[in-house]
Amino acid sequence: MTSEAQAAVAAAFQEEWGQIVATLIGATGDWDLAEECAQDAFAQALERWPRDGIPSRAGAWLTTVARNRATDRLRREAIGAAKLRQAVRLAPTEPPGDDDAAVSGVRDDRLRLMFTCCHPALALEAQVALTLRTLAGLTTAEIARAFLVPEATMSKRLVRAKQKIRHAGIPYRVPPAHLLPERTAGVLSVLYLLFNEGYAATAGADLVREGLCAEAIRLARVLVRLLPDEPEASGLLALMLLHDARRVTRVDGAGVLVPLERQDRSRWDAREIGEGVELLDRALRLGHAGPYQLQAAIAACHASAADAADTDWAEIAALYGRLVQLVPSPVVELNRAVAVAMADGPTAGLALLETLEASGALAGYHLLPATRADLLRRLGRGAEAAAAYRDALALAATEAERRYLRQRLRETAARS
């Protein structure tokens, strides 16, 4: 029973933390109070659920406990009329029943919290930290570890962000229609950044960092539920799922990066791929294919190919062509060159790559010489390929990448 109750509390934490904090911020306007009372509610659950049994509506139980706690504290601390009014506003706990209204109210609060955490008047790193703390319930220590900064630094960052929200009057609301598109894009980019931090961490094998992928997916699911008509939200969730499905196959037992074409496809997560593709199809039917949907469509081409040779490179090259029009970025250009090389041959890819190199936009980026090396190798120009691999090795930042490049360099040298 005890372990069952503990598991229930842990599950409730993942499901309900963000909602409870969001509801309390909505009612009190006090972010610290909201976090502390949410924490108290979970502490009480750990104490009482093993003894009294797991409540049938865990979220409602926790919210009520947290609310009562906030009311108590505000009453005790009430020094002025304003605080008392807040306490009164908190007091009436809604009668249970009317489930949908209660749920939609709660959901709105969580959406308000997301938009407030990702307000563009906050620095991006503060947006990310606030999102993880208030919506995902990570501790300051965990967030600090995930972003490789000292805990004191992260703590200061969170305090500063919350102070700015209060003192600068950043509103706690879903933005009005004329601001919604750009603000939604801001929320999406924070979630994508979270996911990428976790995804890049695989080689480091740090569980907290890897956990960022799961948190990002969980938050994206919430967002998709709250904004069902926003195809880019669904597109982002699809993109995350399609990447996450291949996560375990990206690095081998020795920690060497495994390129897509050599990954063991039987170990890809078919359920995640299925869900991702379905989400993407539904999003694309809305007829506004944005950057996340296009990237998800590219990931879907890879994920649904039976083997590397079966990959529809012409389709992928076309998708990159559309993507580069929406997001004129040199990294997207680089990926397009790779896809074109696969669809039309290395010479065509190399021509695009040379244009990109001439622009100087990616100077210092190891994947530029690494890509060049791969194309030269496929053209049988071994000596030039080896030189390019050496250039890439000098620029690669992580050990997993360097290991992969060294292996490729050895193969090239052995053949030429």
Added chain:
Amino acid sequence: MRYMLLICGDSETAASSAADGSIMAGCAAWTEEMRRRGVLRAVEGLRPPSDATTVRVRGDQVLLTDGPFAETKEQIGGYCLIECADLDEAIEVASKHPWAKVGMLEVRPVGQP
């Protein structure tokens, strides 16, 4: 909430914009619009920093410096005090100011430090 809009930019841009009648006309139109909306509490332009005197008191000595408090290229050329519902409205008001297109506006909430 009240916010101070600090109108910032480098002195050269400020001088050339002062000579450009369309920006000055834009400022007048903005002032008129914001007054009508009821958000504008005060608005003033400032003489260039070369006319500034900086005052410090150290011990019982009043120390004066000819020029602005910070020798930077970017200087404050004027201010507007506005009253808005929240930061989003303040940002909207600031972004409509014609100076935002040539220089920049700093939006500072009014309150105790």
